[in-house]
Amino acid sequence: MELLNVRDLKIFCPDNRPLVHGIDFSIRAGEWFALIGESGSGKSISAFSLAGLLPNGLRREAKEIQMLGQDLASISEGKLRDLRGTDIAYVFQDYQSAFTPYFTLGKQMDEVMQAHRHWTREERQKKSWDALNEVGLEGAEAYGRYPFQLSGGQLQRAALALAMMMEPKLLIADEPTTALDAMSAAKVLDLMARLKNEKGCAVLFITHDLRCVRRYADRIAIMQNGSIIESGEKRKIFENPQEIYTRNLLASVPPLHNVPRRLPIVGEDFLEGGALCAATRNA
Amino acid sequence: MIQKTSWGVGLTAIFMLIILFGPWIAPMDPNVVDLSKRLQLPSAEHWLGTDQLGRDQLSRILTGGQMTVGISLMALGLSIMVGVPIGLFAGYLGGRVDWALMRLVDAFMAFPEYIVAIVISGLLGAGFFNLMFAILIVKWVGYARLVRSVVLQEKSKDYLLVAKISGAGSYTTLRRHLIPHVIGPVLALATLDIGKVILLVASLSYIGLGVQPPHPEWGSMLNEGRAYFTQASYLMIVPGMAIFLVVFVMNLLGNRLVEKFGSDRQEEGRDGITECS
Amino acid sequence: MPLQEMHDIGEPEVLRLTDVWKTYYGGHQAVKGISLTIGQGECLGLVGESGSGKSTLARCLLTLERMDKGEIWLNNRPLHELGTSELRNARREMQVVFQNPSGSFNSKLTIKDSLLEPIRCQNKGCPSFLGDTNNTEEEIAAKLLEKVHLPARYLNSYPSELSGGQKQRVAIARAISVEPSLIVLDEPTASLDVSIQARVLNLLKDLQEELGLSYLFISHDLSAVNFMSERLMVMQYGQMVDLCKRKELFAPERHPYTKQLLELFDVK
Numbered sequence: 001m002e003l004l005n006v007r008d009l010k011i012f013c014p015d016n017r018p019l020v021h022g023i024d025f026s027i028r029a030g031e032w033f034a035l036i037g038e039s040g041s042g043k044s045i046s047a048f049s050l051a052g053l054l055p056n057g058l059r060r061e062a063k064e065i066q067m068l069g070q071d072l073a074s075i076s077e078g079k080l081r082d083l084r085g086t087d088i089a090y091v092f093q094d095y096q097s098a099f100t101p102y103f104t105l106g107k108q109m110d111e112v113m114q115a116h117r118h119w120t121r122e123e124r125q126k127k128s129w130d131a132l133n134e135v136g137l138e139g140a141e142a143y144g145r146y147p148f149q150l151s152g153g154q155l156q157r158a159a160l161a162l163a164m165m166m167e168p169k170l171l172i173a174d175e176p177t178t179a180l181d182a183m184s185a186a187k188v189l190d191l192m193a194r195l196k197n198e199k200g201c202a203v204l205f206i207t208h209d210l211r212c213v214r215r216y217a218d219r220i221a222i223m224q225n226g227s228i229i230e231s232g233e234k235r236k237i238f239e240n241p242q243e244i245y246t247r248n249l250l251a252s253v254p255p256l257h258n259v260p261r262r263l264p265i266v267g268e269d270f271l272e273g274g275a276l277c278a279a280t281r282n283a
Numbered sequence: 284m285i286q287k288t289s290w291g292v293g294l295t296a297i298f299m300l301i302i303l304f305g306p307w308i309a310p311m312d313p314n315v316v317d318l319s320k321r322l323q324l325p326s327a328e329h330w331l332g333t334d335q336l337g338r339d340q341l342s343r344i345l346t347g348g349q350m351t352v353g354i355s356l357m358a359l360g361l362s363i364m365v366g367v368p369i370g371l372f373a374g375y376l377g378g379r380v381d382w383a384l385m386r387l388v389d390a391f392m393a394f395p396e397y398i399v400a401i402v403i404s405g406l407l408g409a410g411f412f413n414l415m416f417a418i419l420i421v422k423w424v425g426y427a428r429l430v431r432s433v434v435l436q437e438k439s440k441d442y443l444l445v446a447k448i449s450g451a452g453s454y455t456t457l458r459r460h461l462i463p464h465v466i467g468p469v470l471a472l473a474t475l476d477i478g479k480v481i482l483l484v485a486s487l488s489y490i491g492l493g494v495q496p497p498h499p500e501w502g503s504m505l506n507e508g509r510a511y512f513t514q515a516s517y518l519m520i521v522p523g524m525a526i527f528l529v530v531f532v533m534n535l536l537g538n539r540l541v542e543k544f545g546s547d548r549q550e551e552g553r554d555g556i557t558e559c560s
Numbered sequence: 561m562p563l564q565e566m567h568d569i570g571e572p573e574v575l576r577l578t579d580v581w582k583t584y585y586g587g588h589q590a591v592k593g594i595s596l597t598i599g600q601g602e603c604l605g606l607v608g609e610s611g612s613g614k615s616t617l618a619r620c621l622l623t624l625e626r627m628d629k630g631e632i633w634l635n636n637r638p639l640h641e642l643g644t645s646e647l648r649n650a651r652r653e654m655q656v657v658f659q660n661p662s663g664s665f666n667s668k669l670t671i672k673d674s675l676l677e678p679i680r681c682q683n684k685g686c687p688s689f690l691g692d693t694n695n696t697e698e699e700i701a702a703k704l705l706e707k708v709h710l711p712a713r714y715l716n717s718y719p720s721e722l723s724g725g726q727k728q729r730v731a732i733a734r735a736i737s738v739e740p741s742l743i744v745l746d747e748p749t750a751s752l753d754v755s756i757q758a759r760v761l762n763l764l765k766d767l768q769e770e771l772g773l774s775y776l777f778i779s780h781d782l783s784a785v786n787f788m789s790e791r792l793m794v795m796q797y798g799q800m801v802d803l804c805k806r807k808e809l810f811a812p813e814r815h816p817y818t819k820q821l822l823e824l825f826d827v828k
Contacts, residue, residue, distance in 0.1 A: 038753035181609035214827045252758035254787035263758045441663040449678035463668035
């Protein structure tokens with residue numbers, strides 16, 4: 001069953017330069033969809049634009065962003081706000097930004113629930129504890145902690161708890177493990193896979209790191225310079241990549257066995273950089 | 284945006300030329316007393332009228348400008364020459380030197396500028412050098428703090444470590460790496476400060492400290508014109524306007540420079556995968 | 561407890577660290593008794609996560625920080641015993657490439673000036689690997705850029721005009737320009753995009769082979785370290801928990817932490 005269907009999504013800079021050139025993709029309910037690309041590819045802003053979270057000045061155009069019978073491209077801001085945090089949840093690379101440093105985790109989780117549901121205090125507290133327990137944190141203890149008292153990995157898991165609390169249908173994760181070390185990253189990814197399976201929520205996973213993709217993704221799409229150049233079932237693409245760029249991405253990860261003398265990258269050596277404009281630079 | 288800056292710079296340049304070469308542009312000797320011509324309104328002969336001693340107002344303004352602005356520039360220059368090195372050493376050396384110098388800065392900053400300037404001037408007496416000294420005392424701290432903060436910001440960067448490993452000594456590091464970062468902000472601050480210093484000089488002269496008669500100077504001209512305000516208000520209005528115009532123009536230029544050199548620091552974006560795209 | 565050094569056949573030693581300790585103000589023990597050697601033309605890999613002490617070790621090695629205890633022998637000179645000015649001279653035989661390409665360059669200097677800084681500081685002429693010695697500064701800089709596959713027109717650019725990967729290459733060109741005995745690479749590819757990372761790794765390997773350079777390659781990325789290094793060292797909580805040759809990476813006697821890392825990085 002299709003959960004999200006995006007058709008002809010375009011994003012423009014304030015000076016009308018196109019950053020994303022009309023991409024199409026769809027995500028099925030309960031699947032892990034990975035959007036892979038390097039900086040300048042447009043992957044992050046594409047994901048942000050789905051729930052209307054573009055930074056100032058960037059403009060979105062789309063024929064259709066169908067989700068659960070609603071066209072996100074044309075509904076009102078009010079309805080969109082209702083969806084954010086409930087049906088659509090976000091987890092970002094910068095785990096610090098998921099929480100404000102001045103309040104305890106518990107209070108912030110409480111706030112989110114109050115904004116979207118009418119539960120009693122006891123119900124909210126129980127839900128928070130449960131959510132924190134599910135991500136491997138001590139519910140009762142973490143509830144009263146401040147963000148600075150948790151490590152990076154713990155904070156990211158707490159962010160995940162916050163995101164999953166409202167039982168979203170779609171979790172959009174923008175490079176959630178890039179800033180974490182390998183151990184913490186693995187824990188967070190395992191956690192996401194488990195939550196996805198248990199709750200049946202779909203994951204739109206944005207990354208540049210093929211390792212995460214290899215293990216967890218069902219279907220993938222590869223973006224370069226604002227367009228999707230290749231997409232499909234993960235197995236198929238990994239085994240038989242069509243585009244040179246895809247092949248290069250795959251070849252970029254040094255294997256642990258049979259270490260080659262050189263990594264088999266093909267193509268231009270020093271042409272780099274993508275389509276960025278001032279608005280995205282400091283976002 | 285660029286047009287505005289060159290307008291501002293052009294205008295300021297013209298202004299400054301007029302002011303600094305004032306005495307030579309002046310049509311008459313500003314000190315010639317002619318009591319028969321007292322308090323004349325502006326006329327063809329005396330474009331800005333004459334003051335209570337029959338001296339040509341226009342010549343006095345032009346000559347006084349050189350005094351007012353000249354003293355201000357010199358005093359500011361002195362403050363920069365004292366403040367910048369102190370800021371450099373405090374920031375670069377860190378540790379106890381930094382601590383000691385910053386306590387010194389704190390001490391100087393504890394009192395409002397005007398009060399200190401008046402007190403110092405009052406203690407030392409009126410006069411050219413005492414005035415400059417008073418302004419130096421008050422103004423050097425701003426530059427010390429600015430330079431120190433610029434140095435501290437750069438100190439955290441790796442390129443200084445690379446320089447250290449490559450064998451660069453302290454002097455080379457300061458000269459080649461840190462001073463280029465300091466120039467812009469100091470220039471911006473100085474341009475904004477000029478207006479303040481001019482006001483300070485004029486104020487001190489207004490209350491009788493600083494430049495003494497008969498030397499024409501805008502502040503003291505303001506003071507002298509006070510007694511005749513009801514009869515010949517232009518005696519106060521003209522020097523007042525002159526001060527206002529110069530300070531205004533310098534402030535405009537200063538704001539533009541601050542914008543330019545302030546944004547310098549945000550230029551370096553983040554690289555690679557941490558960029559939002 | 562420091563593990564015994566496995567030193568390869570007969571190469572002269574470029575670097576020897578013995579029992580290095582570093583504790584920070586406040587009691588945090590960042591480096592606890594690390595010893596290692598690096599032979600001429602060798603790349604020693606150092607794997608560790610954040611908090612393992614690997615960066616602190618690098619800084620101690622480069623004498624940018626004072627160790628509490630330990631010895632550093634660079635080309636058989638005891639860096640730990642030298643006074644400030646002697647140290648300044650001895651240190652020149654090392655160079656470094658840091659993680660953050662933006663911070664590695666003074667934003668107010670052109671690429672050319674940054675690139676030539678080590679050569680100018682040390683009053684050295686053209687590096688021997690560039691051929692004839694009668695080159696002007698401009699020519700030397702252009703040839704250095706060529707070595708890292710960058711066009712000479714970047715010489716007059718400012719760092720903000722180059723991408724991360726390009727800056728990192730200039731950093732590498734800068735490091736090799738004075739023909740150091742050892743180059744310390746502290747997470748040189750961590751801030752770069754994946755395909756750029758791969759290109760930089762290839763470049764580093766090519767240069768190592770061509771110029772006979774010795775590297776200390778530090779990273780949290782086990783696959784990158786394994787690619788670059790014939791010998792690997794694993795650090796955890798300030799201690800060295802494992803040291804092995806690349807071909808012994810999957811041997812059963814590996815430390816549990818190493819095995820954990822292997823599992824994470826080994827993708828099937």
